[in-house]
Amino acid sequence: MTDLSDIRSRFPGIVGGIGARWARFDGPGGTQVVDAAIEAAAEWQRSGRNANSHGAFAAADACDALVERTSEVMGRLLGADPGGMVFGPSTTANMMALTRAIGRGLGSGDEIVCTTLDHDSNVSPWLLLSEDTGATVRMAAFDSDSGRLEVEAVTSLIGPSTRWVAVTGSSNAVGTIPDVAAVVEAAHEAGARVVVDGVHLTPHRSVDVTTLGCDVYTTSSYKWYGPHAGIMWVEPGLLDELDVYTGRAAPQRGPGRLQYGTPSWEALAGIEAAAHFLLSVGMDDVAASEAVRFGRLLDGLHAIDRVRVVGPPDAADRAPTLMFEVSGLTPATVAEHLARQHVAVWDGHNYAVDAMVPLGLDAEAGAVRAGISIYTTDEDVDRLLYGLAGLAA
Ligand SMILES: Cc1ncc(COP(=O)(O)O)c(C=O)c1O
Structure with missing residues (x-):
């Protein structure tokens, strides 16, 4: 498998400017742009x-x-x-x-x-x-x-x-x-x-x-x-x-x-x-690398008591994107809390408008969505989990 650990250097929006301070889980809504593009x-x-x-x-x-x-x-x-x-x-x-x-x-x-x-x-x-x-x-x-x-x-x-x-x-x-x-x-x-x-x-x-x-x-x-x-x-x-x-x-x-x-x-x-x-990276390598971060995120979320992962509990047949909610808190409150720690996640229905109610969510408020991108690191995942653990305590 190609080593993707250097890939972040290809993303000026991740390594430079305000980007460097953020852990970005908002990729499903739009990613940062690769230098060549x-x-x-x-x-x-x-x-x-x-x-x-x-x-x-x-x-x-x-x-x-x-x-x-x-x-x-x-x-x-x-x-x-x-x-x-x-x-x-x-x-x-x-x-x-x-x-x-x-x-x-x-x-x-x-x-x-x-x-x-x-x-x-x-x-x-x-x-x-x-x-x-x-x-x-x-x-x-x-x-x-x-x-x-x-x-x-x-x-x-x-x-x-x-x-x-x-x-x-x-x-x-x-x-x-x-x-x-x-x-x-x-x-x-x-x-x-x-x-x-x-x-x-x-x-x-x-x-x-x-x-x-x-x-x-x-x-x-x-x-x-x-x-x-x-x-x-x-x-x-x-x-x-x-x-x-x-x-x-x-x-x-x-x-x-x-x-x-x-x-x-x-x-x-x-x-x-x-x-x-x-x-040039190869989509199979992208998938394999993202799967590692996604497994870490899923395991970490399952380990936090007040967090409910919405949808499947496992990573099978799945892009590295999930939704979760924290009991007693609106998704917007959770997203705002994470943003204060420079962790970017989306909240709401994310335009999957017919999916929210069947998933047990409010049609508008939806849930918090976190997605792994090619540039997501283990440290990013840990920051999100740490931020949530603090919130849920
Ligand atoms: C699965 C899916 N389909 C369609 C769209 C719409 O794409 P666009 O913003 O290019 O219209 C999105 C955007 O979030 C999406 O995630």
């Missing part, structure tokens, strides 16, 4: 290559080449055809664009299957579509005791009227990783297509979209050490088939159909660098 975005803007695509001059060629390179490296990171990479401002924006196009072909009698484990960006766009088209959204419930979404919970809702299935690759609340390939297989057998929200999965696991077999896979580079942007892979045949909402002069084929206006070239430069960074 910061440099690439800045270098692009300094270079004179800022222009637009499809022109007669060198800078325009450079823009085309940037799209090609970034699509290619994203294809390698995700195990997907580079021809399907759509670059947008965020996954939520990409999902709104996708579902708006899909909606033009839906009507009453059509069904969409969503899940209660998903981030709202893979639910609300479908609910809006249902309002507009009369299609029905059926919600597959995860198992509230285990925090896991069983394949059967989804497949039992798939039938001849199902047109789309929208399922998470990994919960951004409790980290659990459903068997998405099995869901895809059942959906395809029924003639339905599948969108996988890979936003929380991509930073923590080696992903192979071709093996998953899904039709659409979404990810956001600011969750994996890159800039704020969303990348949505759409199976190229489907991409050309979709009845997209777009301008008259926009491309008639390929990813440009779902990209509105000029992409952020500087973001693409950052995405390219961040994807190369992950590939």
Whole structure:
């Protein structure tokens, strides 16, 4: 396994400035940016290559080449055809664009299957579509005791009227990783297509979209050490088939159909660098290293009396993200207490809006969420645990 102990030096936001004082467990909401991605975005803007695509001059060629390179490296990171990479401002924006196009072909009698484990960006766009088209959204419930979404919970809702299935690759609340390939297989057998929200999965696991077999896979580079942007892979045949909402002069084929206006070239430069960074470390090594910190965090939390870990008690089939609550205290109070000790955690529902009540939590207040990132150390984990032990005493 690659030794990742030096990796923190690659993150100026962790080793410098105010970052150096903080233990950062807020990665599931957005990570710090790797040096190569910061440099690439800045270098692009300094270079004179800022222009637009499809022109007669060198800078325009450079823009085309940037799209090609970034699509290619994203294809390698995700195990997907580079021809399907759509670059947008965020996954939520990409999902709104996708579902708006899909909606033009839906009507009453059509069904969409969503899940209660998903981030709202893979639910609300479908609910809006249902309002507009009369299609029905059926919600597959995860198992509230285990925090896991069983394949059967989804497949039992798939039938001849199902047109789309929208399922998470990994919960951004409790980290659990459903068997998405099995869901895809059942959906395809029924003639339905599948969108996988890979936003929380991509930073923590080696992903192979071709093996998953899904039709659409979404990810956001600011969750994996890159800039704020969303990348949505759409199976190229489907991409050309979709009845997209777009301008008259926009491309008639390929990813440009779902990209509105000029992409952020500087973001693409950052995405390219961040994807190369992950590939150079190796996702299996990332997962193995994060698993060690996550085990330490889970064990430590279980050992504190007033702490309840929400969701599964173990680390199996799970990204290194968890939620917990401290009895007698609101999640916000706990987060504020930890912040005073320079430990950054999120509290609330974290947009997993349908997951909170089944997990025994208040719909709004949710719980405290802590996520391990590539740069998290044992010392960070101990600081969080120490901070909580003091609070819970
Ligand atoms: C699992 C998951 N899906 C989707 C999103 C939305 O991503 P974006 O902020 O790029 O719209 C997030 C962001 O927190 C997420 O964690």
